[in-house]
Amino acid sequence: MVAHLLRLKLTLLRNSLKRSTWALVGVILGGLYGLGMLGLLIVGLIFLGSADPEVIRNVLVIGGSAVVLGWIVVPMVSSGIDMTLDPARFVTFAVPMRQLVAGLALGAVIGIPGVITLLAALAQVGTWIRYPAAAVAALVCAVLAVLLCVVASRLATTAVISLTSSRRFKDVSSMVVLVPIILMGPIIAGIAAGFESSVGFATELAAVLGWTPLGFFWAVPADVADGDYLTAVLRFVLGVATVAVLAWLWKTILARALVTPAHHAVTRKAAGNLGFFARFPATPTGAVAARALTYWARDPRYLGSIVIVPLVPLLMLFLAYQSGDYTMLNFVGPIIAFLLAWSISADISYDNTAFWLHLSTGVSGWADRAGRALAVGVISAPAVLVFTVGPLWISGSLEDLPVMLGLSVGVLLTGIGFSSVVSARYTYNVPLPGESPLKTPPGSGFSMFAIQIIGWLVLTVLVLPELGLTIAYFVTGDSAFGWLTLVVGCVLGTALLIGGLKLGGRWYDRRAPELLQAVAVNK
């Protein structure tokens, strides 16, 4: 039975590669990249062996603990995680519990993250090769540590499975996880600063982690190398006990999950609340805008773009702090205008096949384009205004307001107009409705990348007049350039917006059935 489960996993993996040549190419490139990183990691681990034992211990314990933590946290927050061997799918097969647990655990190792973790963990044998006893301990501990990763990760996923079947939990968690990912740079820099500021920080951290379930197994070889066999044995026993307890917990929860199928109570609500539909004019354009705005408020894929907005100034503040140059903070407004305007460039891809409703009702291209533009305008106008005026006001340079406002308005209007053209012509694979905004769908790589890069370049060219005037203002310091930027931003921006909506609308009218077919590929 264990062998059956493993074969199932391998077959699923193989078949998923067979689906499309480009997906295969993507996997091969990703695999090569992964292999390259793994190779570097292994070489690094082997070279680490020539370092001081204390350094080796710190690196292995901290790094290893981070890996275990990753195995636990990532599946919990990402709804795009590999659920091919979801226990719920085995409910109808009478698989003996013990074999199911073993099969699922081994099945979790098969797959790219599992194999990479295993190989990297085994590479620490190479690190300890100068201390034969420690190397043997490292071999045993590496295998057990990977087992710990897998069991802890499965336990975590099984435990939250009843939660994740609720749509609301999925929606919220997929957005919350955006925050640390966007702030990743500052967080890592903060930790790095911690290492720099105190030499003993790493040693202290490693010492603490070594006595937590995250670090037991990673610290054992170092104890052996130090000749501290008592501690080594103690940690090893604690580690094995952790695995045993986690495995038992997992088995218990799994047994319960198998007999209590996930259900989610939905509160029934009666009619009466039309939301945005009651507030927009009762025209096709107004309806599209109301629908789009409802999605901005309810769909995590759109909400994600809004969550990012307040994080941009934080990120900029951090960059400014590092470089010591605070003038770039004044450009938060135009950057947010750019991000929000560009965020509707894949609007039809986000609709996916629900787009058929627009097609079957014969909505005109102009109404479709204008409605979506109106929705993003309602969202972005106040945000851009606040983040344009705010930094200038705080830094006491309100005399720069005309130029920055001109640039922001120009970027926003031009960007919305241009996005309206792009989304009427180009579609690419985006996360499907209901999926995590972070999920990268297979086969999205190249076309998405090309459209984004080329799109950004074109958009930059379109706002060149405003950019040029802004530069002229800051070089000459002549306030006439500032007012000119404001005028050009408003006038040229409006012209490009209307032009973009018209052109996008015309393309839409001509190609709507083809658009539906293009988005239907990824469903």
Add this chain to the structure above:
Amino acid sequence: MIRGLAKRFGDKIAVNGVDLDVPAGSFYGLVGPNGAGKTTTLSMATGLLRPDHGQVWVHGVDVWKRPLEAKKLMGILPDGVRLFDRLTGEQLVTYAGLLRGMDRDTVAERVTDLLRALDLTNDAGTLVVDYSAGMTKKIALASALIHAPSLLVLDEPFESVDPVSAANIRDILSSYVSSGGSVIVSSHVMDLVQRMCDHVAVIAAGAVLAAGTVDEVRGESSLEDRFVELVGGRSTAEGLTWLRTS
């Protein structure tokens, strides 16, 4: 009326020269095995998928030459597509009405009627994403009916709909036909088609095998037997000797 409709996906010819005449005021059933090209045919007939060849007219309006006029005449329920499911049921049907340029009061009145007729009043404020499969079908049907079309094209309208709702939907459709509307439904359920429809077409491998009134097509036998006879591929159950319990 459909003439010489054809569509090719890569190497596979999904629909190969389909001709169909759907008389105005008829209740027309489209039956065929899985993968026969029913959905592809209906998508091309309703303006959702551009055909490689052929033409479609609805009450004399060419669907692909004058799409806006043709779409005003049709109400569509496609199969296997998403809905804007982060809207509530009420919002979705309202949206479908407003997109067609109807005024707010008419839309509100019809939405209330439709939700009541389809037994969705109590769930009108629930997001469509939280609906069951059958409720999703019903709300999509409501979106297709909102503008009072003269032709309804329904792809698998009874799939996963409970028997009571299915009976309600049948009543709605029958009274719609008797008041002069035309309905095209595709289905797997022969029995249902035989009872409900007055015309039927059998499609397999992208071509029409038989078409006409139900009585013409089935002749002496039941529609199901006639269908199996036309399509073929029936295997006898002798192979599974071990399945016998005694």
